[in-house]
Amino acid sequence: MPYGPHTAGDRERMLAALGIESVDALFADIPENLRASQLDLPGPEPELELAARLTGLAARNRTDLASFLGAGVYRHWSPPNVDQLLLRGEWYTAYTPYQPEISQGTLQSIYEYESLLAELVDLDVVSASHYDGAAATAEAGLMTCRATRRERILVSKAVHPHYRQTIAAYFGAGLEVDDIPLVVDGDAAGTTDLEALERLLGDEDRPVAGVIAGQPNFLGLLEPMAAIGRLAHAAGALFVSVIEPVSLAVLAPPGAYGADIAAGEGQPLGIPAQYGGPYLGILASTDALVRQIPGRLVGMTSDVKGRRAYVMTMRAREQDIRRDKAASNICTNQALLALAASIYLATIGPHGLRDVAAQGAARAARLETALAAVGAHRVHPGPYLNEFAVHVPDARAVHRRLIERGVLAGLVLGDILPDEPSLADTLLVCATEVTTDREIEQFAAALAAELSSHDVATHTELEVAR
């Protein structure tokens, strides 16, 4: 047994105390006809060999590319103290702080997380974490229905497609979701269509519980959040803003433009990409919605001696107390990632966070220039922070070939949004503070090379066709 303590003697002793011969006796309650067939599995494998296997698998992933891929998950510099503190067993081998007297570390850290995020989003109530940005956004949608007792929400098509798919799955049971289309051209191309939104809100038979839009949106563009919020409120609906936390150092926060709920992905706050998780679902609301918010909440209180202390509170929203009447089924959440985000924010500080956001904007502007210089121009005219779409002929093939040149050229938008014809042959690219000049040059040069050979290829095909 790799980790078990029991020696043959220990097992004998326990069996003797129970007065049985073999541990099989303890499984007599499994009906004979339902007993398991053997477990046909590889292993056991000693650590030394297992370590070699894992190293080999990790090495098969190519993480050496100059990457311009964002699309909801961003590379950032995470100061090493973040991970080193997380690796303390006192944090990661504890569980939900059911016993506050011996869990003040976790409890205070969550209270601080709530406070830090409240500052960022400018809303008062922050839950102790959800699974990820998509699940948090879906929970936000459900919240609006519970709070308004309405059954329909509107979601901007510029919200991350995975989030929209998640909302669809969570809403499958009788609740309705309608898309808000995007502006097709003009200055606002690629952002939420306000006129369409107004129309959708106007359907009096199907009153809207909530309106969901993201800032920046999935295409990297800035949305008219205040206007969207005003329209939503005018129709009696709640307004949910899908945020990216680093951007909140420089962009207006949800509280400032009247959002009732903020949801989003906390991964950019010092958390590694690790192919999809664990991440951090951010969910926050105004005070008015505090009894509707799902997930853990930690509050400050005092102990018997009047000393400051922290405890999980308003537990009557939770499944272990309320069962089928709970605000959500969430139980295990992403506490360790909330801690990671807190340590990151405490380390990087407000000025540092602003630098991260502004550096991303500066790097992205440089990227835009470099790509334009080789003929890859932006798709949309509106302002962006650090991510944007560019036209690239035969985008899918070029993207594939750029990998051979050491460049991960962002995301092929046609792959993730196949039903948006305007996004065929476009790439969504991003830059952050870790993007170097060299990487940008490498991308531009490789793209130039591909595009010229592509021209050749196309010409050749044309000639052949002639």
Place this chain on the structure above:
Amino acid sequence: MPYGPHTAGDRERMLAALGIESVDALFADIPENLRASQLDLPGPEPELELAARLTGLAARNRTDLASFLGAGVYRHWSPPNVDQLLLRGEWYTAYTPYQPEISQGTLQSIYEYESLLAELVDLDVVSASHYDGAAATAEAGLMTCRATRRERILVSKAVHPHYRQTIAAYFGAGLEVDDIPLVVDGDAAGTTDLEALERLLGDEDRPVAGVIAGQPNFLGLLEPMAAIGRLAHAAGALFVSVIEPVSLAVLAPPGAYGADIAAGEGQPLGIPAQYGGPYLGILASTDALVRQIPGRLVGMTSDVKGRRAYVMTMRAREQDIRRDKAASNICTNQALLALAASIYLATIGPHGLRDVAAQGAARAARLETALAAVGAHRVHPGPYLNEFAVHVPDARAVHRRLIERGVLAGLVLGDILPDEPSLADTLLVCATEVTTDREIEQFAAALAAELSSHDVATHTELEVAR
């Protein structure tokens, strides 16, 4: 300031409290003519960029080769809990446990280190660590002089050349060191020459304080330690054994063959190679020599309430108390590495350590067979544990070319022992439990390829010469 807390306001406040205008006033005691020129240095560099620089430097080292290099530093599997526990700030950001009441963690861990090593070497007194194996061996030599009040020691030429050079430097001041030559041929070739030793011990004008020999010796061979010890003791000298700790799981320990002192390198006990250190100097002795041993000692005692507790003891041997009368000038030692070794030993356990040693022997035997099959035969006939020398024509050039084939073919013995003609064109190679069959095959195949092309080269040269 990357890590400092002082804001401009903080500095103002402190200056004001001191009634000065500028911090320059605090440096008025430095004579004007001796004030420093400016510091012309690169930086300051923000973490993000510094991290990239360091990653780049690390990547310029090639640690991807199939390595058969040992020669005093060995690759072993160190279970990850070892390093993760070391990374706890409570261990590595504390210092010497001068205040035992708030240092019981460090103190108990050192007491346990002393106990673990005492078991391994089968001697009663273990110092809390020295700089490395070489320095510990030099200190062992000095101990023999202090204890016997004699001024000459004998060191086997089969002790690691770096250790012998270190002894030479430490002994430069009036103390004498003589080499014990090696047996040149026959079954005992490559081991300490007992007859020569007897002769050297017989010089009555220059009585010998101590005799130093290693097991296994630098060439990987097993020495007749009991016989060496008997000769030393017969001449009134002390016997110092230079040990390799992993081997002690299967080889007779110094205590069993009458050594008075054991010294050696603790690196194999879970400590990474890191280009030379920090490592762990092991130094142990019989009880009789306890007042002569340099370095920290921790003992078990009790506190005012009679509870078990630990404290540094017998401090009167140390420089901060005894100044020029101290047993050594050692102050900062290698405590964290002693902790690493302890955690390693506790994790791997006695059976595991035996497996490590035996696996090394088995892998080395396989290596011997594979190399012999391609024409590289052992230099010495005697038994070895997991390291041995092989003949390879034009060893230096072959070694260099094998690197291009992804193999680090051990050590060119002619480079480190240029004055041993019998070792010209030989390589010292080793295997441990981490050496894989594939690596051995790669080595053998690459060597076969080199040797055949070498044959060609030699033939061609010959032909040209004709």
Place this chain on the structure above:
Amino acid sequence: MTVVGEQLQPTLFERSRPGRGGDKIPHPPKDALDRIPAAARRVTPPALPELNEPEVVRHYTNLSQLNYAIDTGFYPLGSCTMKFNPKLNEWAARLPGFASLHPLAPDSVAQGTLQLLWELEGILAEVSGMKAVSLQPAAGAQGELCGILMIRAYHRSRGDTERDEVLVPDSSHGTNPATASMAGFKTITIPSAADGGVDVEAFEAALGPRTAAVMITNPSTLGLFEQRIGHLLEHVHAAGALAYMDGANLNAILGRFKPGEAGFDVMHFNVHKTFSTPHGGGGPGAGPVGVGETLLPFLPSPRVLRADDGTFRLEVVGERPTSIGRLRSFVGNTGVLVRAYAYLRAHGGTGLKQVSDDAVLAANYLRKRVGEAYDIPFDRACKHEFVASAAGIKKRTGVRTLDIAKRLIDHGYHPPTIYFPLTVEEGMLIEPTETESVETLDAFADALIAIAAECESDPELVKSAPHDAPVGRLDEATAARQPNLRWRPMAGAEMPCPD
């Protein structure tokens, strides 16, 4: 050592000083944000704390020391399977190849992780006897939601739209009924029989044409194997409903019982319980879902696929229209799954069976020892955990289970789960797991027995516990009535004093 005067830590905000810290990354050019329209810009910067790295490190080091954790002591929290978290797995998950891989990286650059995920699905299928596994759900509760959504999709796909009820035994985990509600179903609670198993009569009475599914936690939250499971499953299927197994308690039955073989249609795993991925102070986890043939078409997307040439890929958008879609972004909590994979390969088939054998043996041994001083409501062989009760002690002495739990803290132990399941009076659910030594089990039992004696001899001592913890019992009522959920600079009187 967390120094005493600092045990009650100032918050990050109190430690903050304007102008302190930062400088981790190069400063951006001054004009970096000029392109952003004023209306979109933030006016008031967020009032985040300003600290330097040394302060941050001290803050979190000292705070951490206020926590009890597996790495510091025995943590017999029933239903949570607080077993040792192997350090190799922490190392593996941090290998750069795993840790820095972007979730939208093309398949061609993600072959290592894709292979690992594909192999892991296979291992979980073998462990559970299920046909296929999705690794997407982020936790057990999300796995439950996934399963129930698949069941709904299945009934709909057959045009069977009248099924709006889910049967849930009263001893089930709270997430079961909460999940059913979330998916739009009505929960029908089934009482337990005297032996702790499901009351078959009540169960059969509730089953009917409106039953979409039953959700059975097996072994149950009482630590008991559902002995009549064969019978129950037959009836469920006869009624046209599907059977969901909450597999969170799988640690009891690895290599002994495969839900898929036994006839369950769908189940979830709690890898943060059974396969030892760290609990993280409340997460993350992962809740993979296994399905039989029936639900295969409905698995969430994307699945991990293996091509004939041995390469791996993710399903593309729209490839499998029967899918229920997705429950979250990307493929799953991959970092957690890497750890689970390492755990499973470290154990292999023989090791996993031994895990359950040892976990069950330890639980029964401890049950026997605790029975020396406490009531054991279901006094038959338990699985990986068991319920003890202080009902008798309370009657005699007025000391409650809560008090006993707090007193355990003074004895150096994390208390078990208390008042759960809700069906047992003054209950405590005790789960030792297989990674605790018999010496630890004995010492814990001795402590519980000693406390039982204290209840008789000095009930006040127990009622006022803990005495040796960083803080005493908390004022939870005020916390809930006047919630203080975020830091704000407050006047002294508004806020509990810092120590």
Place this chain on the structure above:
Amino acid sequence: MTVVGEQLQPTLFERSRPGRGGDKIPHPPKDALDRIPAAARRVTPPALPELNEPEVVRHYTNLSQLNYAIDTGFYPLGSCTMKFNPKLNEWAARLPGFASLHPLAPDSVAQGTLQLLWELEGILAEVSGMKAVSLQPAAGAQGELCGILMIRAYHRSRGDTERDEVLVPDSSHGTNPATASMAGFKTITIPSAADGGVDVEAFEAALGPRTAAVMITNPSTLGLFEQRIGHLLEHVHAAGALAYMDGANLNAILGRFKPGEAGFDVMHFNVHKTFSTPHGGGGPGAGPVGVGETLLPFLPSPRVLRADDGTFRLEVVGERPTSIGRLRSFVGNTGVLVRAYAYLRAHGGTGLKQVSDDAVLAANYLRKRVGEAYDIPFDRACKHEFVASAAGIKKRTGVRTLDIAKRLIDHGYHPPTIYFPLTVEEGMLIEPTETESVETLDAFADALIAIAAECESDPELVKSAPHDAPVGRLDEATAARQPNLRWRPMAGAEMPCPD
């Protein structure tokens, strides 16, 4: 949280159970050792403890929590420069390219580390004003030995063999005289003048044809810059001797004073002090040595060299016959030097000067505040540390510095270095460093002042301190008289009880 009942931990040996643990590596073939002759084999296996990984982790996690450390609180241990250890540096040293490089790897595969070491030598030369630097010494004391051996070699190389004395001021660090002895010299102790500096008259009187070297700690262990250093150096050189500077206190004078420019011939650095490599509970450190022109030929071997083509290499055996040889195996404590390099580049020239400015400002501020209640023997501007004394308090109340130190523990602080240097009555050497905030300095001063008041009002409280530490004061006399230096299974009465 280290649970109370376990604060006094059983030893590894007491936790051991035969047959437990292991299985980390594959078992070897049965015949693996058949080749080893019986005489060379071990007969009785070492009685190492047998534990499983969970027990090991708990053991060391709990033990660690009994330690005070920089990461848990203020650690003003004078002469040791307990500043914050940046976490980036821990990360860097663990990069596989650095961590797994074999020290005998050919130069061609070690270019990254060689470049780093070469650059580091250059940086240290610039900081010190020295001509060249060797990174080999493993700690300050070994650097001293290296320096003194070079001085000896220098005199010998000139045929000047009569110089057998080293002058050492009485305020020097203990390693200075111990080093001189180790290198075969006689130590001549020079008293201090009333202002704390070297007594020039005594110094000049001691200097002579037998003087090989003087070793001067500057700033001294009193925290004072040697103001008459120019004068002293002139006389030293005039006498044909060489001047060694113990540079362990360099944290006070970075960018303000370069020993090489001022005329010192040789010095060592304590990178674990000045450049913030972690102290590790007693080590490792590194003690690079810088030399001026005179001693250049004698530097230990191998040096790191840069070829014209920009590649780096180590000296080969015998390349520089004037070298004193080597003081240890391989090139040095490279893992420590990687951290120092990161620290130095993170700061740059301006940052390093600011380090010293802040360290000195903090020390003077704290000196001023502590002076409110304690004697300050040398009441002039100090450098990075200062001596306070409780001589007055002792006279009045009988409370000693030792008691005050122990009482500081109850207040949450690590005590300063006490009774060091030996020349100050009831002295405590206080070094705040530049990484502690002014709030921390104030709180520490407040604590010291409060204790001074306690000495008057309740001396017993102070004399019996600490009250809140894991253990009380220890029986050091018995420890030294009947040393128990290793675990052995002992009968109950022979051994202090475990709690």
